[in-house]
Amino acid sequence: xxxxxxxxxxxxxxxxxxxxxxxxxxxxxxxxxxxxxxxxxxxxxxxxxxxxxxxxxxxxxxxxxxxxxxxxxxxxxxxxxxxxxxxxxxxxxxxxxxxxxxxxxxxxxxxxxxxxxxxxxxxxxxxxxxxxxxxxxxxxxxxxxxxxxxxxxxxxxxxxxxxxxxxxxxxxxxxxxxxxxxxxxxxxxxxxxxxxxxxxxxxxxxxxxxxxxxxxxxxxxxxxxxxxxxxxxxxxxxxxxxxxxxxxxxxxxxxxxxxxxxxxxxxxxxxxxxxxxxxxxxxxxxxxxxxxxxxxxxxxxxxxxxxxxxxxxxxxxxxxxxxxxxxxxxxxxxxxxxxxxxxxxxxxxxxxxxxxxxxxxxxxxxxxxxxxxxxxxxxxxxxxxxxxxxxxxxxxxxxxxxxxxxxxxxxxxxxxxxxxxxxxxxxxxxxxxxxxxxxxxxxxxxxxxxxxxxxxxxxxxxxxxxxxxxxxxxxxxxxxxxxxxxxxxxxxxxxxxxxxxxxxxxxxxxxxxxxxxxxxxxxxxxxxxxxxxxxxxxxxxxxxxxxxxxxxxxxxxxxxxxxxxxxxxxxxxxxxxx
Numbered sequence: 001x002x003x004x005x006x007x008x009x010x011x012x013x014x015x016x017x018x019x020x021x022x023x024x025x026x027x028x029x030x031x032x033x034x035x036x037x038x039x040x041x042x043x044x045x046x047x048x049x050x051x052x053x054x055x056x057x058x059x060x061x062x063x064x065x066x067x068x069x070x071x072x073x074x075x076x077x078x079x080x081x082x083x084x085x086x087x088x089x090x091x092x093x094x095x096x097x098x099x100x101x102x103x104x105x106x107x108x109x110x111x112x113x114x115x116x117x118x119x120x121x122x123x124x125x126x127x128x129x130x131x132x133x134x135x136x137x138x139x140x141x142x143x144x145x146x147x148x149x150x151x152x153x154x155x156x157x158x159x160x161x162x163x164x165x166x167x168x169x170x171x172x173x174x175x176x177x178x179x180x181x182x183x184x185x186x187x188x189x190x191x192x193x194x195x196x197x198x199x200x201x202x203x204x205x206x207x208x209x210x211x212x213x214x215x216x217x218x219x220x221x222x223x224x225x226x227x228x229x230x231x232x233x234x235x236x237x238x239x240x241x242x243x244x245x246x247x248x249x250x251x252x253x254x255x256x257x258x259x260x261x262x263x264x265x266x267x268x269x270x271x272x273x274x275x276x277x278x279x280x281x282x283x284x285x286x287x288x289x290x291x292x293x294x295x296x297x298x299x300x301x302x303x304x305x306x307x308x309x310x311x312x313x314x315x316x317x318x319x320x321x322x323x324x325x326x327x328x329x330x331x332x333x334x335x336x337x338x339x340x341x342x343x344x345x346x347x348x349x350x351x352x353x354x355x356x357x358x359x360x361x362x363x364x365x366x367x368x369x370x371x372x373x374x375x376x377x378x379x380x381x382x383x384x385x386x387x388x389x390x391x392x393x394x395x396x397x398x399x400x401x402x403x404x405x406x407x408x409x410x411x412x413x414x415x416x417x418x419x420x421x422x423x424x425x426x427x428x429x430x431x432x433x434x435x436x437x438x439x440x441x442x443x444x445x446x447x448x449x450x451x452x453x454x455x456x457x458x459x460x461x462x463x464x465x466x467x468x469x470x471x472x473x474x475x476x477x478x479x480x481x482x483x484x485x486x487x488x489x490x491x492x493x494x495x496x497x498x499x500x501x502x503x504x505x506x507x508x509x510x511x512x513x514x515x516x517x518x519x520x521x522x523x524x525x526x527x528x529x530x531x532x533x534x535x536x537x538x539x540x541x542x543x544x545x546x547x548x549x550x551x552x553x554x555x556x557x558x559x560x561x562x563x564x565x566x567x568x569x570x571x572x573x574x575x576x577x578x
Contacts, residue, residue: 094184182289248527256419291386292414
């Protein structure tokens with residue numbers, strides 16, 4: 001064996017010795033490489049699937065129409081602002097403030113139980129079951145709590161709960177509170193007007209804006225009302241005092257500018273707090289001035305006598321035979337002084353028999369026609385939604401006309417009476433009442449003559465004469481120097497279909513200053529009681545007194561100064577024969 005053979009054999013042995021190990025190493029590496037590639041493929045496939053799922057979800061969300069309502073109310077309406085409301089002097093009566101309100105998007109809630117638990121740590125009064133139901137499902141929006149504070153908003157946002165968010169709402173605030181309750185009305189939780197001037201403004205101007213969602217960012221012009229909040233507060237306070245003083249169950253008052261028809265003040269008690277809307281649900285808190293109809297008693301003699309004077313059927317100094325009651329078949333209407341007296345004295349003594357005779361002199365058809373001319377057979381044109389329809393027959397029977405002549409048998413609102421009195425005091429022009437500021441020129445275009453200037457002058461005389469010599473004397477005692485005058489009215493209330501002998505409505509209609517008439521006022525009390533053993537329940541003892549006190553308080557506010565001159569009153573007394 002040669003050396004080369006030995007080397008070859010040795011090489012073969014060496015190869016044989018290392019070959020299995022080399023093969024084994026190469027197999028493990030291959031397996032690892034294959035496994036690595038398999039894992040990469042799996043990861044890649046899963047990644048692709050993930051992206052596909054995300055993309056599909058995005059496509060799905062992109063094709064879903066976003067719900068733009070919250071429990072059926074459009075977001076734009078919820079976020080819409082309302083115009084500020086000002087009194088005639090620029091004092092704020094109603095203003096918006098921005099508040100956070102909490103809502104949920106149930107389809108975005110990941111863990112309902114976690115959300116319920118978290119929210120109740122901040123708002124523990126939330127009912128657990130109710131909250132769970134509102135957070136469950138595929139709904140787009142659900143209210144959780146309206147009108148919260150910024151501090152609560154911050155605490156809830158710190159919880160970081162998906163699907164829980166806030167929307168900034170407008171909340172109405174009324175700085176004057178109850179003073180303006182029946183004028184302003186109120187809004188619901190969605191800041192939409194539901195009563196009073198809030199509803200009137202919605203109907204007139206906001207409906208279109210809110211429908212298209214423009215009011216949210218719009219700069220809304222303030223709405224200026226005719227109300228003088230100083231006078232409003234004074235009347236409100238005096239009526240509260242009167243109700244307590246005379247133990248009445250309710251009271252109301254209204255003051256009109258007789259030149260423009262502007263309502264300077266309007267109060268009805270009981271009232272409510274417009275900042276707490278639930279208080280408006282009390283059935284007794286209706287607006288008695290525009291939405292309550294009443295038999296206004298002898299205050300209506302003002303209308304009967306004005307109609308008769310204007311028709312030419314009677315004159316102030318004509319003598320009226322009121323010695324006997326007025327008979328209708330087997331019925332006799334009998335309440336008066338039973339004497340012959342002038343038309344002026346019929347007014348002064350508020351004589352029912354004399355008033356019937358005056359009505360008969362002009363005819364029942366003329367009385368019914370005058371009711372229509374003076375606006376008593378239709379709703380008051382004032383802007384408030386709360387306006388009652390008077391209860392006036394289309395035609396009067398003989399008995400119906402007789403009782404209507406002194407204020408029984410038909411019913412109207414105090415606003416009807418105040419507006420008609422204003423027409424009798426301003427030269428004879430009926431000016432539609434308004435709660436918006438109105439210029440003299442506009443009032444002139446809207447006015448309608450209902451009596452002659454002479455009839456107006458006669459009624460001014462009768463009003464002032466009654467304050468000096470008749471049932472308005474206690475009004476004069478409280479308002480000395482302001483040249484006011486008026487007419488009392490006491491009407492028995494109808495209880496279960498019968499006139500009550502123990503419950504009545506007392507009314508006093510007045511105007512001032514009568515040497516240059518500017519304002520008409522009506523004050524009413526419901527079931528006023530006698531203040532003392534020396535007094536009674538009739539209007540001259542309560543509403544006449546309250547009227548004088550109100551005039552003395554508010555006249556300086558509206559630029560009317562007391563006068564010590566006796567010239568005007570001297571002319572009235574001379575005409576009355578005193």
